[in-house]
Amino acid sequence: xxxxxxxxxxxxxxxYGGRSGFNYVYPSGQTGWETxxxxxxxxxxxxxxxxxxxxxxxxxxxxxxxxxxxxxxSNNDASNQQNVNIIKIIQGGLxxxxxxxxxxxxxxxxxxxxxxxxxxxxxxxxxxxxxVTPKLFKxxxxxxxxxxxxxxxxxxxxxxxxxxxxxNHRKNFFFGPCDGHFSRDTQKALVYAxxxxxGLPDSVANGNFGPTTRSELPxxxxxxxxxxxxxxxxxxxxxxxxxxxxxxxxVFSQExxxxxxxxxxxxxxxxxxxADYQTWASLLVSTGDPNRRxxxxxxxxxxxxxxxxxxxxxxxxxxxxxxxxxxxxxxLNKKIQPGELDQIFGAxxxxxxxxxxxxxxxxxxxxxxxxxxAIEAFxxxxxxxxxxxxxxxxxxxxxxxxxxxxxxxxxxxxxxxERLTNLGxxxxxxxxxxxxxxxxVSQKGYATKxxxxxxxxxxSGNLGFPLPQNWAFDQISTIGVGAGxxxxxxxxxxxxxxxxxxxxxxxxxxxxxxxxxxxYNAWLDVASNFPVFNEKPSLFTTNFNFNRRYNxxxxxxxxxxxxxxxxxxxxxxxxxxxxxxxxxxLGMSSSEILGDAKTKLSTSQIDQYENLLENVALSxxxxxxxxxxxxxxxxxxxxxxxYKDDVQVGDNVLKLKVDVIYSISNLEPVxxxxxxxxxxxxxxxxxxxxxxxxYFAPAVLGIGLAGATAVGLFSFLTGDAEDDNEx
Numbered sequence: 142x143x144x145x146x147x148x149x150x151x152x153x154x155x156x157y158g159g160r161s162g163f164n165y166v167y168p169s170g171q172t173g174w175e176t177x178x179x180x181x182x183x184x185x186x187x188x189x190x191x192x193x194x195x196x197x198x199x200x201x202x203x204x205x206x207x208x209x210x211x212x213x214x215s216n217n218d219a220s221n222q223q224n225v226n227i228i229k230i231i232q233g234g235l236x237x238x239x240x241x242x243x244x245x246x247x248x249x250x251x252x253x254x255x256x257x258x259x260x261x262x263x264x265x266x267x268x269x270x271x272x273v274t275p276k277l278f279k280x281x282x283x284x285x286x287x288x289x290x291x292x293x294x295x296x297x298x299x300x301x302x303x304x305x306x307x308x309n310h311r312k313n314f315f316f317g318p319c320d321g322h323f324s325r326d327t328q329k330a331l332v333y334a335x336x337x338x339x340g341l342p343d344s345v346a347n348g349n350f351g352p353t354t355r356s357e358l359p360x361x362x363x364x365x366x367x368x369x370x371x372x373x374x375x376x377x378x379x380x381x382x383x384x385x386x387x388x389x390x391x392v393f394s395q396e397x398x399x400x401x402x403x404x405x406x407x408x409x410x411x412x413x414x415x416a417d418y419q420t421w422a423s424l425l426v427s428t429g430d431p432n433r434r435x436x437x438x439x440x441x442x443x444x445x446x447x448x449x450x451x452x453x454x455x456x457x458x459x460x461x462x463x464x465x466x467x468x469x470x471x472x473l474n475k476k477i478q479p480g481e482l483d484q485i486f487g488a489x490x491x492x493x494x495x496x497x498x499x500x501x502x503x504x505x506x507x508x509x510x511x512x513x514x515a516i517e518a519f520x521x522x523x524x525x526x527x528x529x530x531x532x533x534x535x536x537x538x539x540x541x542x543x544x545x546x547x548x549x550x551x552x553x554x555x556x557x558x559e560r561l562t563n564l565g566x567x568x569x570x571x572x573x574x575x576x577x578x579x580x581x582v583s584q585k586g587y588a589t590k591x592x593x594x595x596x597x598x599x600x601s602g603n604l605g606f607p608l609p610q611n612w613a614f615d616q617i618s619t620i621g622v623g624a625g626x627x628x629x630x631x632x633x634x635x636x637x638x639x640x641x642x643x644x645x646x647x648x649x650x651x652x653x654x655x656x657x658x659x660x661y662n663a664w665l666d667v668a669s670n671f672p673v674f675n676e677k678p679s680l681f682t683t684n685f686n687f688n689r690r691y692n693x694x695x696x697x698x699x700x701x702x703x704x705x706x707x708x709x710x711x712x713x714x715x716x717x718x719x720x721x722x723x724x725x726x727l728g729m730s731s732s733e734i735l736g737d738a739k740t741k742l743s744t745s746q747i748d749q750y751e752n753l754l755e756n757v758a759l760s761x762x763x764x765x766x767x768x769x770x771x772x773x774x775x776x777x778x779x780x781x782x783x784y785k786d787d788v789q790v791g792d793n794v795l796k797l798k799v800d801v802i803y804s805i806s807n808l809e810p811v812x813x814x815x816x817x818x819x820x821x822x823x824x825x826x827x828x829x830x831x832x833x834x835x836y837f838a839p840a841v842l843g844i845g846l847a848g849a850t851a852v853g854l855f856s857f858l859t860g861d862a863e864d865d866n867e868x
Contacts, residue, residue: 142170143171143236144170147168148236149176149232149236149237150166150167150168152229152245153166153180156226157182162185163193164178172238177284180230180233180237181194181282183230184282185200187227188204188205197278197282197283201275202276205278210273211228211272211278212257212270212271213249215272217248225247228247228248228249229245231253231273232244235253235256238281239288241256242257243256254271257271257273258270258271260277260281263287263288264302264305265301266309279315280315285316285318286320287320289320290321291320291322292321294322294381297321297323297382299389300378300382301317301318301321302319304317304327304330304331305317307371308330308334308337311333311337311346313333313343314330314333314334323605324605326605327382328604329605331379331425332348332425333347334371335358335425339354339358341353350598358421359372360417361376362398362414362415363394363397363414365392371391374389376393376397376424377389377391380424383424383607383608384607384610385403387400398414401413401415401420402414404424408429408608408635409637409638410429418430419433427600427604428596428598428617428618433635436457436459437457437458437461437493437635438457438633438634439462439616439634441463442630444460444481444488444490445627446487447623447626448627448628449485451623451629453488454622455622455623457490458491458641458642459636459640460490460491460493460642461494461634462477462481462492462493462495463494463497465496465518465521467498469499477525482646486645490642491641491642493531493532493534493614493642494525494532494534495533495534495536495573495592496514496521496533496534496536497573498514500535500539501539502539503550504549505549507549507556508552511552511555511560514535514557516564516658516662518535519561519568520658525648526646526647527568527643527646528643528646530567531569532568532590533570534571535553535557535570535571535588536574537572537573537574537575537578538573538574538594540575540597541574541575542601543577546578546581550574551581551582554570554585558570558586559669560665562681563681570588570589571592572587572590572591572592573591573592574592575593575594575597576607577606579591579592579593579611579612580606580607583609590611591609591611591613591614593612594616596616596618596619611639614635614636614640615637616633617633618632618633619631619632656790656795659788659789659795660795661683663760663797664705664797664799666785668680668681668703669760670753670757671703671801674693674703677693687706687707688705688706690704691703697806699803699804699805700803701803702804703801704800705799706797707797708796709784711765712765712784716765719765719766720765720767722761722762724762724763725762726758727766731751731754754766757783760783760785761783761785762785763785763786764785764786766782767780768781773804779803780801780803781800781803782798783799784798785797785799
């Protein structure tokens with residue numbers, strides 16, 4: 142928490158709280174958009190703007206133009222409350238950005254002057270005037286950083302500062318971040334700069350890479366250098382933003398030519414070493430040259446033999462087709478049709494499979510959906526006969542923000558990857574989506590190849606992100622080929638060569654039995670919550686058998702076994718040993734289950750325990766979870782049982798019981814604590830609390846764990862031995 146940020150937040154609420162147009166700012170002491178919006182609305186109120194907004198737009202800028210510059214020598218009248226409050230807004234904004242103006246005083250003194258000069262220097266300006274202009278005020282009230290953050294690049298920061306310094310005098314160019322990271326704002330600033338160098342007036346230049354901008358691009362080559370224009374520097378910047386090693390000095394040297402060739406090869410452009418139109422375009426926008434023809438396409442339309450020939454004659458060798466239809470009423474019939482693959486192969490084309498049932502917004506994505514989609518894609522690909530090693534591209538068909546990728550998309554792909562691995566690793570995972578989605582999913586190791594939705598140029602996930610290193614296909618335009626019966630609309634894709642599709646299928650290959658697959662999917666849902674099972678990989682293969690017991694691990698301290706059953710009697714809602722699960726939610730809270738044992742657990746242990754309960758409950762869906770403890774001679778058996786009664790197979794519903802059994806050995810007698818005989822009786826007939834078992838079982842039973850601690854047993858149950866041993 143920052144005390145001065147907190148003071149800013151309190152001042153905003155005390156001064157503007159209750160005024161129409163101002164929204165309460167939560168006083169957290171942490172900088173965020175909520176505080177910046179509060180400062181912006183406060184400024185608008187001081188300027189006399191009635192219809193306030195979070196955005197610092199043209200109206201605010203115009204009013205500030207009328208108000209005039211703010212500095213040591215202007216608009217710094219301590220007797221004028223408007224001056225005082227506007228200076229306090231500046232000082233609060235400076236604190237929120239990490240600069241110290243010497244207090245929130247309302248007076249523009251030497252401290253504020255020094256802070257303004259510091260931010261001007263960080264932004265990249267040469268003249269450090271200490272004057273707050275409308276554009277600088279706007280920069281202060283953003284979340285942009287003007288120093289390198291989060292391992293940013295000093296070279297990229299140099300470019301960002303150059304752009305700010307060189308073009309801020311233009312009407313629609315505003316100060317951008319100088320944080321060392323290529324982003325949407327930096328990309329837009331670069332395009333503005335190109336438009337200004339092309340001679341476009343402020344009324345035309347808009348930061349979009351449109352037809353006029355494209356038509357005015359110069360061809361640069363070895364020996365060119367900047368003089369009255371900065372085209373070489375801007376081209377070098379575009380290379381650097383696309384992960385190429387290039388100087389930023391305004392000279393088209395051999396080093397720049399080499400970097401150009403490397404990028405052209407990577408993007409599958411003609412390798413010339415020159416900054417020609419197609420190279421500029423591929424560096425600046427996700428489609429590159431949208432008129433460029435690729436070697437692959439994808440389509441939601443059935444590819445008949447005639448359509449296949451039309452595609453082939455148009456210069457395409459590979460076609461992407463969908464494995465399934467969406468699960469909605471009257472879905473578009475876009476999946477591969479019976480006999481279609483033979484028609485495609487007969488036309489001389491290869492095929493790559495795409496999986497998409499919906500995927501059109503963040504709410505679709507998550508761990509459980511990933512598990513289900515992996516199974517559905519696996520079954521469909523198997524039924525069509527796609528061979529081992531085929532990459533299936535799972536679609537993210539919306540402009541996912543970073544937080545949505547983190548919260549929804551990554552858990553989805555993690556589950557897809559794990560489930561396909563559990564199914565024998567027969568198929569590889571690919572990702573379809575904007576560049577940012579492809580990059581982040583692939584960096585996590587959840588996808589081996591990327592199918593980039595490049596033609597969505599306005600997506601925030603494309604603008605300001607380079608082409609993924611593992612790109613296989615880059616979708617850049619929609620076109621039609623053929624005529625009459627052969628006409629078909631296709632998406633035109635550039636090909637990297639990482640995936641050439643498949644040229645034959647074997648639909649007679651073994652497809653797992655539908656009942657076994659449904660049970661196996663349910664088994665994996667439960668088993669994935671017990672990391673100790675990773676010690677026995679055979680539990681996660683298609684050779685797994687139900688209705689038998691497997692030993693997972695055996696040591697002198699503990700044996701861990703797992704047993705599955707498909708024929709059993711479900712507990713009742715009144716069964717004292719079982720906790721009912723409805724729609725993935727336990728019928729008891731973790732606090733109720735843990736009881737007094739919660740005081741014996743560390744915060745991290747409680748978190749582990751709650752995660753275990755939550756995940757087991759989610760995997761059960763509807764059924765019961767049971768914890769039992771049984772002394773057997775000199776051993777103690779702790780059994781965790783999951784009862785799942787909603788395994789859907791067509792119109793039928795099956796049941797599955799999974800027992801995870803921990804047998805602890807080397808128990809020695811100890812003196813039980815007074816009164817615990819009563820507790821033992823209570824436990825025998827009441828709901829068994831796992832936390833109580835772990836921490837009180839030795840005393841309850843009059844036995845001790847020789848050579849082991851309660852923490853050690855806890856680590857077996859939660860799968861986090863390293864953290865608990867350190868505790």
